[in-house]
Amino acid sequence: GDTACEEATYLAGLAGKVYLIVRKPYLRASQIMQERVMNNPKIEVLFEHNAVGLFGENGVEGVHLVKRMGEPDEEKIDLAIDGFFLAIGHTPNTDIFKDFLELDEVGYIKIDNPTSKTNIEGVFAAGDVADPHYRQAITAAGMGCRAAIDAERYLSEKGL
Template identity: 65%
Template sequence: MAEKIKCLIIGSGPAGYTAAIYAGRANLSPVLYAGMQPGGQLTTTTDIENFPGYPNGISGFEMMEEFRKQAEKFGAEIRMGNVTETDLSNSPYRITIDGKETVEAETLIIATGATAKYLGLADERKYAGAGVSACATCDGFFYRKKTVAVVGGGDTACEEAIYLSNVAEKVYLIVRKPELRASKIMQIRVKTIPNIEILFEQEVVGLSGEKFVEGATILKRRGQEDESTYELPIDGLFLAIGHHPNTEVFKQWLDTDETGYIITQPGTPITKVAGVFAAGDVADPDYRQAITAAASGCKAAIEAERYLSTMEVCEIIAERKSK
């Protein structure tokens, strides 16, 4: 017989842990499965200085450890495991963990996050947290008066470059194609900022530096006079080629946008399936911040508690009518 869980949370970043804190305080006996990367993307960030309550900054790993301990303090059970299959056709919802164990959940909070797309270079992992980032808003402050490069040609890349232009001394926007894919207004903005230089038909093929990124190896692509490489001195590389929401096992049951982000009722974590909620980056293609993820985790837990309370009232009424 499958284990029955009142409030099941999938994912252990700021959204998942915050949901666990609130659900625990509401006596929902939450069970949280940490997923493939306990603590989420934030654990790869060295220093966080824009989260309220940490005036001296804190590492992403330390912050997530504090979130986890706080969730456990209020009764949340944290388990290792990854969701491999789901059945949201009827309540209670059946969730399979690691292809083996199946649990049944009265409410489900999906906080599986989104994974930044990488170029596929070994150097990206080597310099993760040491000059390679996928979030200018998160890490741009550390590159004040320095030289950085942004990879990408869409709206997100242009937004990142514009943001960094207010912080860094020089910003290179490295674009594989001969033109930008961004909207016209974003193209105009990025092209009129003096300290942004666009490098068309070029791509990063390597990074260098003793401990931190000090330079990038750039390949001039076909279409130019020569296809050769050169070294571009930079202090940081920002990837802006998109994010991939971790929603594969839920797509059969929930509405998603063209990229895969779960669609919720505006301003809420409520999905089209009653009792199923989406929190954090898995449903947020716009902000992708720890603080907004935590806030949506709070909302999801509150909505889960409201849903369960409503179901209890309905059961009581139905029972009385049957008598």
């Protein structure tokens, strides 16, 4: 999907060679992201490949791949690599809240921007569970600060 194409394009700016391992025979990413990947000479897309394990003595030295897994012409391939990055999309870990808090269609907790208020008074949300856009350590920390201030104000208003 878009996540993998974005990460591969980013990594191609840092690495000499990037393999994009795709289980299906096609990419699900948007057209523009696919074009960026396909037009990048440093990126090689391995369609119909499954990564089934990593190997190496002092770190990652390679990946075990299976091409056309489960098909009659299935093929096992070992590929030398220095790093392995997963980019398989995001599902917020909010299942336990779904009966109580309002979530969006993907599962992110809805907050009353720019505050951290949720649909339940006195419950505040911060970080990746409530952020479909940035999902970074620094933005999560900033949201945590906002939630702490909101909680403190809420308690003060209640005289608690």
